Amino acid sequence: MAPSTVLRIAARQFRATSRFAAVPTFRASAIRAYSSESHEETFEEFTSRYEKEFDSVQDVFELQRNLNNAFAYDLVPAPSVIVAALKAARRVNDYPTAVRIFEGIKAKVENKGQYEQYLQELAPLKEELGITLKEDLFPESK
């Protein structure tokens, strides 16, 4: 008998007894989600999740919280996520955070070439929004 069947039977018994005990049933927790069975998020799922998050951002706090989360992973967020974040920064009228996003990319990428590629990819939006990079704002502090 497969382990999942055992669990299902156990869950059914639990539900049957709980009807008498007047305890609310919680079906979802009857089968435990072990970490080895949990689904690992792919890069594409991560991208679409954060695009959605940034699209629904309403204030500076949410924007910065999402940025902290997105940049905390062991990956560099895809340009589409960065675009969504920059648009969110524009929507909540926060210029410094927009500059900070580029700083975050610079800190996350492995080498200068990748940073240049990101800048190339994001150049049109950067021009459109009028964002200046930190290294251009404070050239003396490099």
Add this chain to the structure above:
Amino acid sequence: MFRSSIVRASRSVAPRVQCRAASTHPLSNPTLIDVEKRWESMPPQEQAELWMSLRDRMKGSWAELTPMEKKASYWIAFGPHGPRALPPPGEGKKVFLGTVIGVVASFVLFLGIRQLGRPLPSTMTREWEEATNEYLKEQKVEPITGISSEGYSGPGYVQSPPAAQK
């Protein structure tokens, strides 16, 4: 829960706030020049006013912001002040000097206490210890692995310099 209700309340107000005119006049350079140096000493009221006027400017097109405004707004938001302040210059040197002074002071204290202490006991001389070895061998102490065992070549109980040297 309380915070989220505030956020929700502020969200419902937000559209009205955003209707407030995005100020079209750039802030004059004298108000922004050297904001890095003045910020810490500015009264909170003045800081808030400056930040609010910069926020009003940010509501318009960012392309119209002057470089001064961009610099000031970035520095106020993420510059090295408050919790982001850099360690004061020369901090490493100070810590190193403090550590060296502590080590030297403890060494002086150690030597001082040793100076005040009594001299070594009379048994702590090479001659006495060699005599101890001989006596123990005579008595066949530790005959299997120790000093009186066959082919023993260790120092036995000898650990001090000869008495004449001292």
